Each structure stands twice: as structure tokens, then as C-alpha cells.
Amino acid sequence: MSVKVYCFDWAIYAERVMPAFARWLIDGDESSVYNLFIKTRCAQEEQFLPDPMQRLRIWPRAKAFVDALPRGPHSRKEYAKLCSAEQFTALSDRYLHHYTPHLYQNSAALRSLWGAILEEYCLPQFPTTSNENEIAGMALETAADAEAIRGELVSLLQSAGLPELAREVGDQIGIERFDWEPAENEEFRDITDEAPAHSVEGVSSESDELELNYDIYADDEEDAARPKGILIGHHPNTLHLRGWLAGYSIRSMAFFEYLALGRRRMPFGYEPGEPLGCYSGYLMPDEAWQLATSLRDAQPPSQSEAEDDYKRFVQQQTETQDTARLPDEVQPTYANDFLKVVRRAALYNLGLICSVE
Numbered sequence: 001m002s003v004k005v006y007c008f009d010w011a012i013y014a015e016r017v018m019p020a021f022a023r024w025l026i027d028g029d030e031s032s033v034y035n036l037f038i039k040t041r042c043a044q045e046e047q048f049l050p051d052p053m054q055r056l057r058i059w060p061r062a063k064a065f066v067d068a069l070p071r072g073p074h075s076r077k078e079y080a081k082l083c084s085a086e087q088f089t090a091l092s093d094r095y096l097h098h099y100t101p102h103l104y105q106n107s108a109a110l111r112s113l114w115g116a117i118l119e120e121y122c123l124p125q126f127p128t129t130s131n132e133n134e135i136a137g138m139a140l141e142t143a144a145d146a147e148a149i150r151g152e153l154v155s156l157l158q159s160a161g162l163p164e165l166a167r168e169v170g171d172q173i174g175i176e177r178f179d180w181e182p183a184e185n186e187e188f189r190d191i192t193d194e195a196p197a198h199s200v201e202g203v204s205s206e207s208d209e210l211e212l213n214y215d216i217y218a219d220d221e222e223d224a225a226r227p228k229g230i231l232i233g234h235h236p237n238t239l240h241l242r243g244w245l246a247g248y249s250i251r252s253m254a255f256f257e258y259l260a261l262g263r264r265r266m267p268f269g270y271e272p273g274e275p276l277g278c279y280s281g282y283l284m285p286d287e288a289w290q291l292a293t294s295l296r297d298a299q300p301p302s303q304s305e306a307e308d309d310y311k312r313f314v315q316q317q318t319e320t321q322d323t324a325r326l327p328d329e330v331q332p333t334y335a336n337d338f339l340k341v342v343r344r345a346a347l348y349n350l351g352l353i354c355s356v357e
Helices: 010-027 031-037 041-046 053-056 058-066 073-082 085-090 108-121 131-158 163-169 222-224 237-244 250-259 286-295 304-320 335-345
Strands: 002-008 231-233 279-281 351-356
Touching: 002 222, 002 250, 002 335, 010 031, 010 073, 010 085, 010 108, 031 058, 031 108, 041 058, 041 108, 053 058, 058 108, 073 085, 231 237, 231 335, 237 250, 237 335, 250 279, 250 286, 279 286, 286 335, 286 351, 335 351
Parallel strands: none
Antiparallel strands: 002 231, 002 351, 279 351
16 A cells, blocks of 8 residues: 655644534534535535435435434543544554544544545645745746747737737736646656655655656546645555654654554544545644754665665565564665655645555
8 A cells, every 4th residue: 555645734624624523523513514525526526426326425424423423421522622633633642542532433434524624625735846936936937938828829819810809818917827847857756656666755666766747637537636645655665764764863753653654543543545534644733843853954865775775675584584674774765755745844834644545
């Protein structure tokens, strides 16, 4: 399974999403959650299900589950902690707290509904650049391109004998561009490539060089509609990455465990491979900033170094098992991508969230 990391809008999550779930679970007021859910990609796609399959829709199943929840004094206190992003996070460390706020049982429908809302409102989409200067530069280039296109269009309309339309086009402020192309020499990995080797993005065929794909006209419409993340590998590459982080600081390793290795419990549980229920961990903006700070001087290994180190590790395991290294001691393949998404989250005061798909 592939592990991806996304930038995470904690403010919307804490101030809008989870308070809506609190009103639903505590007071039985479903309107806020429903109004959020009906605008999600999942809800829109479910409208096209044939009639015999309407009973499989997420909302009716999640509503039936929540309607049956107990709402006594103890349960209400539990739901209040569960739906408070800050309180739940403080108690979510499974290594420290054996008992964290939870429902009496997990519901796949409720988990998927929560994931659909998260995908729609809390995973921001923006150009993946390393600093604000690059963003400003791309904005200027886009404006220049739009001006050139408008000039060509005006000339074409005039030559076609349509002066009024040409004048109208010439008076327009600009032409809106819907496509974005990354800056030259910017190296990213493609989260849509299925070859194992993100999501502001393993360990086989690491030699493949990938880059982020922002083609809105992608053939796979479902993948094109989903948020883009940074692929940080397939198991056990996450162990490689954790061991590499531990070499810089224990703090960075612990944050990585919260994010990608299941140390932090999720409010409604998580199921690897489940389309909308595969979110396994997150970091708040302050935690993401601390992680970026602890890795300020980190220098990731090159692709060739990581590949050669993994080959030596495999050879040691097959030939000299007594002296073989631990998987955590292997150089990570996706360290550079991970550093980029961490620094990007710190730059925009965002958190991070991880999925196992």
C-alpha cells in the first residue's frame, strides 16, 4: 500500500468540521454535517447510483448509525472530547493513553463521511513551490502569457472582419487560465504513477523518476478530482524514513510516528485501503512547524544512494543474515519529497495528514 502526505487545513477542521460533528453526535442536529457533505465529491457521485443501490449510499448508513448512539450524560462528555480537535489530539497518543475518546464501535459509513468532508474542505490545492518568490514569478509569467494570447485573439478577430468583437476582447482585463505548470527545474514525484519505488509525494523500482501531475484533463477523472499529495513510499520505506529522521532528532521521528505510523488515533478509526477512511494520522500546524524546524539542516540522500543502499540491504539479508541491518537503517528513497511537503506546510501555516491507500 502506498503512503501519501497532504497539507491539512487545521483551522477549517477545528473550527468548522468537528463542531458540526459535535452538534450531530451530542444534540442530534445533523444539518451542519449534511450541508457540508452534500457538496463533496462523494455525495455528488452517489447521486448517479441506480435505484437498487441507493441503500448503499454513505449518508443514510451513517445517519442510521448516529441516530442509534446512546446520548446519556457520560456519552455526551465522550462525544464532546471526541469532536473537539484540540482535546482529542491531546489524548490521541496510543503509546501514552490506552483509553482515548471514541464511539462504542467504529462505523465504516461514518468514517467515510468524515473522510469525504475532510477531502473537500481540509486538503488545500495550490502550486507546489518552495517559496513565495517562485509563486510571484509564476503569477507574472501567467499574466504575460494571458496578455500574449489576448493579443493574438484580437488580431485574429480583426483579420476575420469582426472589429467590434475584437475591440470587446481587447478591453477585457485578461484571460483566465485554468491550467498550472510547475516552475522549470522543479523536481517532484508523480502521485498518480502506480509504479512503487505523496500528498503535498516505497520500495520497488525506486529508479523511476516521477513528478507531480497537475493535468486537469487527465484520463482518469476520479484521480484528477482527488486532492494531490506527496507519495512517501510503500511499506517498508516508511521505516527507512523514520530511521533517517531519528538520525537528525528524536522529535522529528516522534512527529513522523504521529503522522504516518499510526501512533495517533483517528476520531472515527481508520482502515488502510478504504477510499475515504484511509487517513491514518495528522499533525497540527504547530507540530508541522516544529518538524520543519527540527529538519532545517537535513540533507536527504540522492536517489542513486538510496537505491544502492537498498540493494546492499537486500543482499545482506539473503547472504549474511547474522550481520544484516535493520530496515530502519536503510537510506529512504522519498526523503526529499517528504522534506518539501513538511516545509510547504510550515510556510503556509498548515498541518499535515497521512493516508495509507
